[in-house]
Amino acid sequence: MSHQAPRHYLQFSDLDREEYAYLFRRSSLIKARFKRYEMHQPLVDRTLAMIFEKHSTRTRLSFEAGMHQLGGAAIYINTRDSQLGRGEPIEDAAQVFSRMVDLVMIRTYGHDIVERFAAHSRVPVINGLTNEFHPCQVLADVFTYIEHRGDIAGKTVAWVGDANNMLYTWLQAAAILGFKVHFSGPAGYGVDLQRPGYPVSEAERACLRCFDDPLQACEGAHLVTTDVWTSMGYEAENAQRMQAFQGFMVDTRMMARADAQALFMHCLPAHRGEEVQGEVIDGPQSVVWDEAENRLHVQKALMEFMLLGQLPD
Ligand code: CP
Ligand code: NVA
Numbered sequence: 320m321s322h323q324a325p326r327h328y329l330q331f332s333d334l335d336r337e338e339y340a341y342l343f344r345r346s347s348l349i350k351a352r353f354k355r356y357e358m359h360q361p362l363v364d365r366t367l368a369m370i371f372e373k374h375s376t377r378t379r380l381s382f383e384a385g386m387h388q389l390g391g392a393a394i395y396i397n398t399r400d401s402q403l404g405r406g407e408p409i410e411d412a413a414q415v416f417s418r419m420v421d422l423v424m425i426r427t428y429g430h431d432i433v434e435r436f437a438a439h440s441r442v443p444v445i446n447g448l449t450n451e452f453h454p455c456q457v458l459a460d461v462f463t464y465i466e467h468r469g470d471i472a473g474k475t476v477a478w479v480g481d482a483n484n485m486l487y488t489w490l491q492a493a494a495i496l497g498f499k500v501h502f503s504g505p506a507g508y509g510v511d512l513q514r515p516g517y518p519v520s521e522a523e524r525a526c527l528r529c530f531d532d533p534l535q536a537c538e539g540a541h542l543v544t545t546d547v548w549t550s551m552g553y554e555a556e557n558a559q560r561m562q563a564f565q566g567f568m569v570d571t572r573m574m575a576r577a578d579a580q581a582l583f584m585h586c587l588p589a590h591r592g593e594e595v596q597g598e599v600i601d602g603p604q605s606v607v608w609d610e611a612e613n614r615l616h617v618q619k620a621l622m623e624f625m626l627l628g629q630l631p632d
Contacts, residue, residue, distance in 0.1 A: 327437040327444045328621060329430070331454040331491035332520075339461075339496065341629050342620050346462050348632060349623075350616040353388065360390025361623055361630070366420040367391060369447070370412075372398040372427040373551045377587060378447045378455070381614035382424050382622075389619055394420070398427075413439035422622060428552050430517065443625040445618075450484060450552055451517050456586045457488040458621065459613040461496065463606055464542055466613075467582055472497040477540035477577065479503050479533045479569050480594050481560075482510045485546045485586055490519060493526035502529045503536035505563045533566070537573040543604075544584040545569045545594045561593070570596040574604055582606050 327333060334342070352359045367386040369379060379395065386393040398404045403412055409432055416423050417440040425433050426447035437444040446454055464471050475498065478486050482504055490510075493500045502510055510529060512519045519527070530536040537543055548564045549557045574583065583595075583605040591597040600607060623630070 325441065325443045326625065327440075328454060328625065329433050329437060329444065329446045330452050331457055331488050332495065333454070334495075336495050336497075338624075338629075339458075342458070342617065342624060343462055343465055344632075345620040345624065345630070346613070346617045347466075349619050350613075353616065358390075359388070359619075361627055362386065362421075363390035365389075365391035365422065365626060367393045367422045367424060367622065368396060368416050368420040369393055370396045370398065370401075370403070370416075370423065370425045370427070371447075372403075372425075372432075373448065375426055375447070377611055377614050378424075378426060381618050382447065385615050385619040386622065389622060391421075409435050410439040412436065413444075417441040421626060445621065445625070448484065448551075450550070451514075452488045452491075453484045453586070454488055454491075455614065455618055455621070456485060457492050458617045460489075460544070460584055460586070460610055461492055462617050463584065463610045463613050464582065466609070467606060468541065468580065471541075474541040475499045475501055475539060475578075476542045476544060477501040477503070477533075477537045477573075478544055479536060479573065480545040480564065480567050481508050481548055481550065483546055483550045485544075486510065487514070487517070487519070489544075490523040490527060494520065494522040498526065500527050501536040501538075501540060502527060503531065503533040503567070505567060508560075508563060533569075533573055534576050537576045540577040540581055542582050542584060543569060543574060543577050546586055547588070547590060548594050564594070568592070568594055568596055569599050571598050571602070574599055574602070584610050587611055 383393040413436040424445040424447045430449040430451040
């Protein structure tokens with residue numbers, strides 16, 4: 320186990336374009352082997368600890384199944400029934416976790432928590448969602464787009480709804496991979512270019528166009544995507560948000576304004592009749608199940624990369 324400062328994956332911007340090109344190639348290869356029932360076990364005897372302070376279905380399932388399939392083991396820790404839930408400092412936890420496991424994934428509230436953990440960790444840390452970012456999901460989403468439609472460079476992604484952790488991660492991806500983001504959301508829930516602690520960079524700003532009218536945001540888009548109106552941690556604002564977001568449900572009118580080959584994505588869980596119409600998420604342009612499945616494949620490529628670096632095919 321190395322004691323040199325490890326690399327972490329806390330934001331999408333932690334990797335560069337060339338590393339993403341490798342990860343997408345590697346995800347395809349790992350997925351193809353998995354579909355052929357071929358064993359791919361480069362991480363025998365490695366252990367992943369997964370720390371959850373928020374709910375999850377896909378993230379837990381994909382990391383736990385993924386580590387198992389790579390030949391390693393995964394340990395699920397819920398902060399509520401660990402000492403973290405009784406106030407053990409995150410810095411102390413990082414010291415202890417990283418002396419016992421090879422890799423840590425954390426899902427929590429403030430992004431500063433994963434940063435503080437990572438700063439005290441001897442092993443790589445992966446962000447499994449914070450209030451500010453969800454890089455593993457956008458990794459899966461971009462991979463899914465590439466699988467269905469080829470290179471995402473030069474394309475337009477329309478985001479309708481809340482400017483949340485997913486949207487800010489899409490902006491980082493746009494700046495690195497060279498595509499545009501069209502955003503439309505209600506007043507008061509728009510993109511905060513000066514977001515405290517995590518401002519939008521100039522390069523991200525250059526990829527972004529904001530629209531009052533969601534139909535205009537979707538015009539010619541190659542991918543239309545959205546997410547819940549109330550993210551985890553914001554439940555107290557739910558009633559107010561349900562009112563504010565009226566008119567911002569992704570519907571068949573918006574999909575009709577998008578490119579004829581446009582895809583629909585949603586990171587899930589979804590609320591039909593709120594942020595997305597049932598006809599859209601269950602319709603022919605929706606790739607949400609491929610998107611969910613691809614969490615497994617891209618995160619296997621990511622874990623392998625973080626522990627072993629780039630490998631030959
Ligand atoms: N999309 C996603 O991260 O799902 P979970 O909250 O179920 O992990
Ligand atoms: N924006 C959502 C994503 C859930 C996977 C949330 O943070 O709750």
